[in-house]
Every structure is written in structure tokens, then in C-alpha cells.
Amino acid sequence: MKTPVQPLDLSRLKVFPLAERQSLTRADDILISPDSAPKPVPEKIAPLIRDCAARIRAARERDAAVMLIYGAHLLRNGAALLLDQLMARGWITHLATNGAGTIHDWEYAWFGASTESVEMNVASGTFGTWHETALNIHLALMAGALDGLGYGRALGRFITEDGATLPATDELARAISAEPAHPLTAARADLLRAMREQRLPAGRLKVDHKWKHASILASAWRHGVPLTVHPGIGYDIIANHPIFNGGVIGRAAEWDFKLFGGSVERLDGGVAMSVGSAIMGPQVFEKSLSCVNNLRLQNGRGVVKDHTICVVDLQDGGGWDWTKGEPPKTNAAYYLRFCKSFSRMGGAMHYLQCDNVTFIHNLWRELTGA
DSSP states (O other), rough: OOOOOOOOGGGGGBBGGGSSOSEEEHHHHHHHOTSSOOOOOOOTTTHHHHHHHHHHHHHTTOOOOOOOOOOEEHHHOOOHHHHHHHHTTTTOSEEEOOOHHHHHHHHHHHSSOOOHHHHHHHHOOOOOOTTHHHHHHHHHHHHHHHTOOOOHHHHHHHHHEEEEOOHHHHHHHHHHHHHHHHHHHHHHHHHHHHHHHTTOSSEEOOOTTTTTOOOOOHHHHHHTOOOEEOOOOSSSSSSSSSTOOOOHHHHHHHHHHHHHHHHHTTTTEEEEESSSSSSHHHHHHHHHHHHHHHHHHHHOOOOOOOOOOEEEEESSSGGOOOGGGGOOOTGGGGGGGHHHHHHHHSSEEEEEEEOHHHHHHHHHHHHHOO
């Protein structure tokens, strides 16, 4: 009889301090000032950005949602200060990113640097095995869960407030025993286990974030703008640590998916921008829009309509004119998820082949008239 496959014992992973990692990008080097001149865009793209800005203005005048779904590279390319100002002026009402977007965000905020060589570090078994990153993100999510916060808001608060307050372990144990059916029982148990295994004391956990100005999560928390996170289990380096807990990540992501839907509910006449999010953005958006329409139809209301979707990516869109609708399956463009899925979501979908931060910088200029 063959020996069955055994799961890895991640509790035996050897992890390392971030200070030992060769980080490839630094917050002080990448941040783009909102006062700087944006890079020029191709002649055919400029009117599309102006149209997007006009649609955002119209959406905000009618108090409709303006959602920005972004991939990690937008942060890594230095857009944090631009997004901070877009939020401050009310142009963006919801942000959403993937797990990688939060990992780089936290590392810039705390360490002032992020990014590593995947090829080199996988070969040495050190890729992603950075103690502070996984530990603090998990603790932020576990502490936030006790206050009903999802992934984005919990980590944004953790960065803004430079840490969290952890309850006593005996207090957690009593609450679990007294109310085993309480909605927070699982969250309490996850934190209790982590505190015991990591030997964490109760009280204030102080984690100074000296570069919090480089954090989109912190800006969103400070401005009261929802930022939701839509990760995958095993997608991100916070899995490469003994503290890894899929339940913690899943719980936070579940709450954020529901919050994302709350903004989709307000998307009539609004704008959704997907900037450099080839998989997460379209996948999450289509499920959320279906949920919103399902609930509306049950209540005798119409489906979400009159919304605009602006999709931004470096690829050429498969050489297809997406204003003509979806290509046939015989065309390679059909298999571009970030175009195809959004083209099926009603409203008007526009594809812009553009660098992500160049798009945001030029959009900022159009909206402010600078």
C-alpha cells in the first residue's frame, strides 16, 4: 500500500527578520508627489482618461459609488499619495485590492521597503519567510475581528494606530466557554491560540509605522473610505509562517466581500475602475454584482444599471475593440479575463491600455484641473 501524502507541518518553518532580506524597492524612492507632472499618455488614451474623469464627476454629483479595484503594482509604482488625495477630495468612495496589495503596503509602512527576488529566494527556501510581515498582518486581522472589522479596515487601523490592544488569554478563554455559540467565538479562539503559541502578552502591542504616509490602507482608514481585500488561501507570503491561519484570512475576506457588495449596491450611475487587476477584480466584481441583483430582484427592484467600467492594463486587449462587445471563442482576446468578464457586467465598459500609475496620475490632474 502506498504511503499517503502528508500535509506540510508549517509550524516547523524557519522564519527570518525582514532586516535580513534584500528588498528591491523603497518607499522613499517610489512615492509620486501629487504636485508633480504626470507622464504623457498616448494620444488615443488621453480622451479616454478625460471621459473617465467626467463620468466620475457626474457619479459623485448624484452620490453614486466610484470604486477603484487595484493590483499590488499600483502601490509598488508609487501611487499611495495620489490615492490619498483622491480619497481626501471624495473622488473615490471604495478601494479594493488583493493580498499582495496589503503585504507590500504593510512592509512599506513599517519597514520602508518591500519586494524580493522570487527566483533566488524560492531556491533557498526563504521566499516569503519574513517573520514580522506574517505575524503583524495576522495579529491585525485577529484583533480587528473582535471589533467586527474585515481585512482592509483591520490592517488600516493597525497601521494608523501603530499596533493593537490584545485581551488577556484567560479573558478570551472565559468568553469562549461562556458563549460557545457567539458569532465571535471562532475569532476569539484563533487569537487565543496565536497568543499562546507565539507567547504574546496581553495589553498594548506597539508596532511603529514610520512610513505610514506610504500606506493606502492607512489613508483609507483615516479618510473613512472602505478598502476591502480579496485574497486567496496560499496566494500570499503570509502563508509562509507558523502563525498562518486560513480561517483568520477567510473570515476577514468574507466580511470584505460583503462590504464590497455594499458599494456595488450604490453603483447605479457610478464608476468602477479596475487598474492592473487581471484576475481578482473581474472575479470578485461579477459575483458581487450577481448577489446585488439577486437581492434587488427579490425586493421588486431593478438591477444595477447606467454604470461605467474602466479597465486599465498594459496588455493590448487582445487586439479587439471591446466597444463592439465580446469576441468569439475563436479569437484569443476571448480568453482575457480582465476584459471579457467586465464586458459582461452591463453598463459601458472601456478598455485603456496604459501604465497603471500613469493612468491614476493623469486622472488626478483631470479631476483637479491642475
